[in-house]
Amino acid sequence: MPSLKRLSTAQSIALLLAAIFYVGAGALHFIKTDAYLRIMPPYIPWHLAMVRISGVFEILGGLGLLVQRTRRAAAWGLVALLIAVFPANVYMATNPIEAGAASIAPILRWGRLPLQALLVWWLLWCTKPLWDRDITSRN
Numbered sequence: 001m002p003s004l005k006r007l008s009t010a011q012s013i014a015l016l017l018a019a020i021f022y023v024g025a026g027a028l029h030f031i032k033t034d035a036y037l038r039i040m041p042p043y044i045p046w047h048l049a050m051v052r053i054s055g056v057f058e059i060l061g062g063l064g065l066l067v068q069r070t071r072r073a074a075a076w077g078l079v080a081l082l083i084a085v086f087p088a089n090v091y092m093a094t095n096p097i098e099a100g101a102a103s104i105a106p107i108l109r110w111g112r113l114p115l116q117a118l119l120v121w122w123l124l125w126c127t128k129p130l131w132d133r134d135i136t137s138r139n
Helices: 009-031 033-038 047-065 071-094 106-126
Strands: 002-004 131-133
Touching: 009 033, 009 047, 009 106, 033 047, 047 071, 071 106
Parallel strands: none
Antiparallel strands: 002 131
């Protein structure tokens, strides 16, 4: 019978880095609010509330990654958040002047879009426990 094993060393390191990344990114929503407000597409309502809410959930998700019982749910919550904020990344790439991103090279603005898939993979990989055969089942 398979039993759940801990994360690998590489996963543990990636998990800690992800937690730091998301807590830091969430904090930036409150420190650099104007930058996030500028990349909000005009068709999304309540810009300030959305920036703050996404910042809170990034922080909570990052902290949730550190707790074994909430780790996988936190990862999926952050995946949902990455999907939810994707329109802001598209807006920044397609409307660099309005988004205050004209000084950012186009390759970097557009590069954020496929980067989202890498961030999703990172979250799901570093939170997926390894499976191991129970030693007692080998007898």
